[in-house]
Amino acid sequence: MFQAFLIKYGEIGIKGKNRHLFEDALMKQIRHALKHVEGKFFVRKEQGRIFVEAESAFDYDEVIAALQRVFGIVGICPMVQAADEGFDKLAETVNDYLRKVYGDREMSFKVNARRAKKSYPRTSMEINADLGERILAAFPNMKVDVHKPDVMLDVEIRDQIYIYSQIIPGPGGMPVGTNGKAMLLLSGGIDSPVAGYMIAKRGVKIDAVYFHAPPYTSERAKQKVVDLAHLVARYSGPINLHVVNFTDIQLYIYEACPHEELTIIMRRYMMRIAEHFAKETGCLGLITGESIGQVASQTMQSLAATDAVCTMPVFRPVIGFDKQEIVDIAEKIDTYETSIQPFEDCCTIFVAKHPVTKPNINIIRRSETHLEERIDELVQTAIETTETIWVE
Amino acid sequence: MEAYLDNSATTRCLESVRDIVVRTMIEDYGNPSSKHLKGMEAERYLRDARERIARTLKVSEKEIFFTSGGTESNNWALIGAAMANRRAGTHIITTAVEHAAVIQPMMYLEEQGFSVTYLPVNRYGEVSLADLKAAVQEDTILVSVMYVNNELGAAEPIEEIGHFLKEKYPGILFHVDAIQAYGKYRIFPKKAGIDMLSVSGHKIHGPKGTGFLYIQEKVKIKPLMLGGGQQKGMRSGTDNVPGIAGLGEAAGEAYRDFEEKRAHLLRLKEYFMEQVSMLPDVVINTRPGEDGAPHIVSVSFRGVRSEVLLHALEERGIYVSSGSACSSNKKLPVSAVLKEIGMERELLDATLRFSFGRFNTEEELAYCVEALKELLPMLRRYSRH
Numbered sequence: 093m094f095q096a097f098l099i100k101y102g103e104i105g106i107k108g109k110n111r112h113l114f115e116d117a118l119m120k121q122i123r124h125a126l127k128h129v130e131g132k133f134f135v136r137k138e139q140g141r142i143f144v145e146a147e148s149a150f151d152y153d154e155v156i157a158a159l160q161r162v163f164g165i166v167g168i169c170p171m172v173q174a175a176d177e178g179f180d181k182l183a184e185t186v187n188d189y190l191r192k193v194y195g196d197r198e199m200s201f202k203v204n205a206r207r208a209k210k211s212y213p214r215t216s217m218e219i220n221a222d223l224g225e226r227i228l229a230a231f232p233n234m235k236v237d238v239h240k241p242d243v244m245l246d247v248e249i250r251d252q253i254y255i256y257s258q259i260i261p262g263p264g265g266m267p268v269g270t271n272g273k274a275m276l277l278l279s280g281g282i283d284s285p286v287a288g289y290m291i292a293k294r295g296v297k298i299d300a301v302y303f304h305a306p307p308y309t310s311e312r313a314k315q316k317v318v319d320l321a322h323l324v325a326r327y328s329g330p331i332n333l334h335v336v337n338f339t340d341i342q343l344y345i346y347e348a349c350p351h352e353e354l355t356i357i358m359r360r361y362m363m364r365i366a367e368h369f370a371k372e373t374g375c376l377g378l379i380t381g382e383s384i385g386q387v388a389s390q391t392m393q394s395l396a397a398t399d400a401v402c403t404m405p406v407f408r409p410v411i412g413f414d415k416q417e418i419v420d421i422a423e424k425i426d427t428y429e430t431s432i433q434p435f436e437d438c439c440t441i442f443v444a445k446h447p448v449t450k451p452n453i454n455i456i457r458r459s460e461t462h463l464e465e466r467i468d469e470l471v472q473t474a475i476e477t478t479e480t481i482w483v484e
Numbered sequence: 485m486e487a488y489l490d491n492s493a494t495t496r497c498l499e500s501v502r503d504i505v506v507r508t509m510i511e512d513y514g515n516p517s518s519k520h521l522k523g524m525e526a527e528r529y530l531r532d533a534r535e536r537i538a539r540t541l542k543v544s545e546k547e548i549f550f551t552s553g554g555t556e557s558n559n560w561a562l563i564g565a566a567m568a569n570r571r572a573g574t575h576i577i578t579t580a581v582e583h584a585a586v587i588q589p590m591m592y593l594e595e596q597g598f599s600v601t602y603l604p605v606n607r608y609g610e611v612s613l614a615d616l617k618a619a620v621q622e623d624t625i626l627v628s629v630m631y632v633n634n635e636l637g638a639a640e641p642i643e644e645i646g647h648f649l650k651e652k653y654p655g656i657l658f659h660v661d662a663i664q665a666y667g668k669y670r671i672f673p674k675k676a677g678i679d680m681l682s683v684s685g686h687k688i689h690g691p692k693g694t695g696f697l698y699i700q701e702k703v704k705i706k707p708l709m710l711g712g713g714q715q716k717g718m719r720s721g722t723d724n725v726p727g728i729a730g731l732g733e734a735a736g737e738a739y740r741d742f743e744e745k746r747a748h749l750l751r752l753k754e755y756f757m758e759q760v761s762m763l764p765d766v767v768i769n770t771r772p773g774e775d776g777a778p779h780i781v782s783v784s785f786r787g788v789r790s791e792v793l794l795h796a797l798e799e800r801g802i803y804v805s806s807g808s809a810c811s812s813n814k815k816l817p818v819s820a821v822l823k824e825i826g827m828e829r830e831l832l833d834a835t836l837r838f839s840f841g842r843f844n845t846e847e848e849l850a851y852c853v854e855a856l857k858e859l860l861p862m863l864r865r866y867s868r869h
Contacts, residue, residue, distance in 0.1 A: 307795030346866055436791070442866065 093172060093192055094152065097159065098256060099142040100167035102264065117267035117295075118142065118164040124329060125158045138250070139208065145173075156260055161327050163293050164270075165262030169246075172255045179214065182253060183226040186245070189255050190227065190234075200237035201227065201257075205247045212249045219247060266295030268329050273297040274407060275370035276379040277362065278321060278333070280313055280437045283381030283410055285320045285427040286418050290409035291379050292328035299373055300324075300331050300483075301366045303338040305441060313435035321483040323427045333481045334369050338362070341470045342442070348462040352444045355389045356451045357460060360401045361471065367402055368475055377405040383413050388447040397451045486801040487848035491687075491841030492634055492664055492780055493805055498689045498737055501730040504529075505691060508726040516723050517714065526725045533732025540739045541681070542672045543698060549719050550728050553695040554663040554684030555585040556708075560719070561659045561680040561697055562589040564705040565626055566598055569657065573623030579603045579611050579640070580824045581633050586661055587820075590628075603629075607825050608771050609638030616645055626657045631665030635821045635837055637770040637780025639665075646677025657703060663687055663695075667738035668746065668778055679703050683735075685727065689842070690734030694727035745842055749778035752840045752849060756781055759853040763860065767831060769822075779840045784831040785856075787864045793836060796859045802852050805837040 101118060119135050119142060126133045131150030136143055144159070152170070159168050174185045205219035214222065223245075224236055248254040276288040278300040292298050302317045314335060325331045338358075345357050366378055382390045389398070399406055410418050422428035460467075488496070497505075508529055514522030516530055531545075538545040551557045566576060578590055580602040590600045601619045603611045611629065627649060629640050642660055649658050659680040662671060666681075667688040673681050680703060685694030699705055699718075711720030738745075750773065757772055760783055769782035785793060790806035797804055822832050838852070 307797075307799055308792050310791070310795050311798075343866055 093189075094170040095146055095173045096171045096254070097144040097155070098169040098171055098254065099144060099159070099165055100169065100259065100262070101142070101164050102166040114164070114267060114270050115142065117270045118162070120269065121162045121164065121267050121329065122159065125162045126155070129154050129158045131155070160260070160262055162267070163263055163265035163295065163327065164267035166264050167259040167262055169256040169259050174253045174255065176212070176249070176253055179222065182247075183223060185253075186223055186247065186255055187227060187230045189257075190231065190245070193257065194243065196231055196233050198233040199242040200235050200240075201243040201245055202236065202238050202241035203227070203245050203247060205249065207249045209249050209251065219249070223247065263293065263327070265293035268292055268295055268327075269297050271295035271297075272376045273299060273374060274377040274379050275366055275373070275375040276300040276324075276331075277366050277381075278302050278317055278324075279381070280316045280320065280431065280433075280435060281381065282415075282422050282428060282431040283383065283386075283418050284379075285324050285381075285431065286421045286425070287379050287381035287407075287409050288324045289327055289421070289425050289427075291407055292324070298324065298328040298331055298379070299334070299369070299375060301334040301336060301362075301369055303336050303362055303365075305339040305342055306337065308339065308342075308441040309436055313437060316430060316433055316435055318481060318483060319430050320427055321481075323425065323430060325483050327425065330482060330484045332373065333483050335479045335481060336365055336474050337477055338474060341467070341474060344463065344466060344470055346442055349459045351442075352446055352448050353451065353456060353459050354442055354444060355447050356394055356397055356456060357463075359389055359394075359398045360456070360460070361467075363398050363401050363406075365471060365474060367404055369478070370404060375404070377407050378402060379407045379409070381410055381418075382408045383410050383415075383418065386415065388449045391449050393450040393452075394448075397453050397456055400453055485848065485851050486803075487844070487852050488803050489838045489840060489844065489848070489852060490803045490805050491844070492837065492839035494686045494692065495689045495841050496843060497691060497730070498734060500737065501690055501733045504733050505726040505730040508729045513725075516725065517712065526723075529725055529729040529732075530723055533728045533735075536732045536736040537696060540735055541698060543674060544701065547698055547701055549697050549699060549715050550723065550731070551695045551697055551719060552693055552724070553686070554583075554661070554682055557663075557682035557684070557695050557697040558583070558585040558659075558661055559589050560708050561682060561699075561705070562586065562626070562628060563593065564708055565657050565659065565680065565703065566593050566596075568704040568706045569625045570598070572655065573621075573625040574598045575601070575621045575624040576626045576628070577601045577603065577616065577619050577624060578628045579605060579630065581605050581609050581636070581638070581821045582628070582630055583634055583661060583663070586628055586630070605638070605824055607827075608769065608776070609633045609636040609821065609825050611640055613641055613644050613648060617648065620653060620656070624653070624656050626659065628659040628661065630661040630663075631669065631671070632662075632777040632780070633821065634664045634780070635819060636782045636825065637664075637777035637837075637839075639669075639771075639775070639777055642678070643676045650677035664777065664780070667735070668749065670739075670742065673698055673700065680705075685731040685734055688734045688738045691727050691730040694724065694731040696731065746778055748842060749840055750774070752844055752846065753778055753781060755846055756838065756840075756849045756853070759849070760856070763853075763856060765860075765864075769825065769827070769835065781838045781840075782835060783838065784827070784835040785860060786831065786834060787867060788834055788860060789863075790834055790836050792863060793859065796863065797852070797855055800851075800855050802855055805839070806833075806835070 122135050132147040134145045134147055172189050203220045203223045205216045207216045243257050245257045274296050276298050278284045288298050300321055304314050321331045321333045349357055512525045514526035516527035534545040534548045537548050594600055603615050605611050631642050632639055649656050657679045660678045661682045663684045666683040679700045681698040683696050686692040707718045709720045714720050765786040767784040770776045794806050
């Protein structure tokens with residue numbers, strides 16, 4: 093029965109002169125999200141509102157699901173569209189709409205008419221009153237409540253007449269592409285896809301880097317990361333995934349540095365390589381899924397030690413979250429099932445029994461001097477042999 | 485060079501199998517249940533396949549039933565026979581090293597009120613007739629033993645067990661999971677006292693999703709698939725004509741020049757075991773020569789994680805299986821089979837299975853051995869602790 097959707101957006105409505113930039117970005121993201129949905133849609137902007145109009149048959153649930161993944165949308169209102177064929181016909185359409193959506197339920201309502209087309213023969217107030225009367229006549233169980241109605245029935249008179257009363261919540265946030273780009277360090281775990289999702293939600297476009305270590309990690313582990321990138325991309329839009337072969341660097345650190353510092357030194361090199369790709373692709377920051385104290389490499393001291401190698405800001409959106417809170421988001425965005433597939437990732441291969449939890453940056457730096465002979469060459473090779481996968 | 489040494493996981497289809505599969509998909513695509521000529525043509529493929537298979541086992545073609553593969557054959561044999569005979573008793577005997585497609589139905593039957601005895605095995609994975617004798621009870625209705633163990637290549641004493649049962653307990657049904665053995669052994673159920681025998685198509689260069697269950701004529705068994713009454717009502721569902729035709733072709737081919745094929749596998753096995761046993765710190769879990777399966781060699785490499793070695797071999801085009809699915813992830817169980825043979829803890833996730841097929845050559849094995857010689861010292865240098 094619905095032929096169109098009114099898209100409600102929150103924060104971007106108040107961005108002053110930049111408003112149209114945000115709206116255009118939102119429209120672009122909506123179009124992108126609907127590309128994979130069956131049916132043809134027309135997305136347009138009219139007087140500060142965005143409409144999605146179906147131009148063919150479509151699957152309602154599929155459209156809602158797709159729109160609920162577009163950041164920047166706070167609400168989706170399924171609408172009935174009707175041509176202006178006189179007031180009687182309008183009242184009939186409205187009653188028809190109410191019957192289909194609510195049946196003859198016992199409820200209070202309020203008509204909220206807006207006359208954008210000033211040539212319409214009745215004022216907004218008149219429409220409110222007259223339509224209310226017709227509704228009361230048709231539904232004996234309904235009553236009017238202008239202060240706290242159960243249902244707010246919006247009737248907008250434009251070139252067409254739009255009728256809607258439901259608001260399906262959207263994901264909120266800002267349209268992707270309105271806040272620059274950042275490089276996500278994506279592992280196969282639960283946290284990093286959530287971190288990517290959260291930053292993308294603030295309008296940031298995402299690229300990602302994954303470190304694999306064959307033969308210690310398998311092709312399946314890599315496929316899992318591609319799958320995760322794909323799931324995040326449903327929200328963030330397409331992701332360029334850089335797959336770095338980290339094996340030789342890892343083995344070199346293993347040989348040359350104290351074993352209990354292996355993880356922290358490894359992570360410092362991951363950050364360095366990630367930053368290289370970030371700069372190369374115009375990113376303005378790095379994103380990790382770290383949360384304070386979760387593992388040895390995520391203590392305050394460890395985080396400081398990894399941060400010390402970066403010149404860019406490092407964003408850690410789940411930094412204050414408990415594991416369960418992260419899991420809850422992972423389940424909501426559907427990455428959890430994929431994340432828990434049991435493949436070894438490169439951080440756990442050679443993990444020491446008792447890794448340092450309070451690394452001293454000076455000691456770590458001194459250990460890294462043991463790598464001077466070959467590390468630059470190995471890093472260079474890793475960068476040069478990196479495979480980039482376009483994940484949509 | 486590529487060396488596919490994972491033939492116990494699956495095999496490459498024969499070209500003649502592909503040809504007959506394509507023919508029954510594109511030309512003779514009828515439904516055997518249809519009354520018209522097109523249906524009759526298709527039915528001929530079923531009859532041919534049934535005949536060819538029956539001939540390899542020296543049984544009647546009426547005793548061959550097509551299934552979707554080894555798992556279905558095992559499920560049907562165990563659940564179908566247990567349910568049909570539960571008035572006679574509710575005790576079942578099997579081994580502790582069966583494939584999941586036997587163990588899981590057994591656990592299901594336990595939930596249904598049956599009791600199951602799991603026979604222990606020796607370090608090679610073999611059960612003993614003495615243990616089986618001791619396990620038989622008055623209410624035992626079914627014994628299920630695999631012909632060849634898929635992880636270790638152990639050959640179980642099937643004929644001994646079959647003869648013992650037929651002589652002492654003719655009322656007990658004997659099911660054999662021959663999924664790793666069919667095509668590698670001459671199996672004659674009537675002589676060996678086997679009442680039901682499970683076979684899978686894709687292990688013998690046939691198509692995946694195909695298999696059969698031999699059911700001796702007098703066995704009481706219930707169908708699991710109910711429907712249109714195909715295969716005498718014992719296994720409903722439109723006959724998978726391409727799959728069955730391919731399976732028949734693969735089965736026939738498996739036993740053509742059989743002695744030669746078996747000798748080829750034994751030569752490969754002997755060569756490989758000899759070479760591998762010369763590497764330092766390895767333990768071979770398979771019996772040499774004819775005392776074990778001709779095509780499976782299980783090897784433990786001390787101090788090397790099997791998964792890492794597997795992927796390192798994969799980088800060189802060598803494909804094998806890890807005997808266990810263990811990783812750093814402690815939640816994953818290590819192989820139950822390796823535990824059952826009393827393998828040392830540290831070898832449990834250091835074990836690989838190499839399984840050969842008729843397309844493998846000695847050069848490929850030499851290539852694999854060379855790769856092992858290079859990889860093992862390197863992988864041992866970098867260990868977890």
